[in-house]
Amino acid sequence: MLTSILLTAGFALMGAGIGAGIVAIGAGLGIGRIGGQAMEGIARQPEAAGKIQTAMLIIAALIEVVSLFAVVVCLLIALGDYTF
């Protein structure tokens, strides 16, 4: 029994670490695409840089919120007390 309790902690921590990594992939794909297209847009119309930058930050913040929330979930799993 104690056996499986502790194996549990192992799987939990493994999931927290891998999960944090996958969160970063999501944030990278999403914010990266937004930022990349914004760079292209500013280069094409430099006088619209302000407008593009404002919209870029608003939409990227949405991905940021979800990502930080997800990383905090992984952090809570990582900081869990597994000493039964």
Add this chain to the structure above:
Amino acid sequence: MLTSILLTAGFALMGAGIGAGIVAIGAGLGIGRIGGQAMEGIARQPEAAGKIQTAMLIIAALIEVVSLFAVVVCLLIALGDYTF
């Protein structure tokens, strides 16, 4: 019994290592795309280099925050005390 205690540490550390690696993939994909398009944009409109660089750093910082946070989660798992 001691058996599974130690197997736990193995899975946890494996997850921390693989997770840290996946974080780097996310940061690479995201910041890489932003940086790549920014390079192209500066080449197309060298006079807009300042605006493009400012926006580039702002948006890349958002990915950086999530990535560093995720790596810290992996670091906490890696530094965990598994000597029960």
Add this chain to the structure above:
Amino acid sequence: MLTSILLTAGFALMGAGIGAGIVAIGAGLGIGRIGGQAMEGIARQPEAAGKIQTAMLIIAALIEVVSLFAVVVCLLIALGDYTF
């Protein structure tokens, strides 16, 4: 019993090795894309080479920070003391 002790170290070290490899994929994808687009940009506008190179180094440094941090996490796992 000694069996699983060593299995633990095996999983941990396996994760550290695979993780370090995945970190290199991430850094390669990211810095590779930035560098590739920068080469193309300098070739298109050689007079903007200075601006492109400055921006290239700034943005590549962000990926470098995350990658080195992730490799250090893997190194810490690899150097861990597994002689229980």
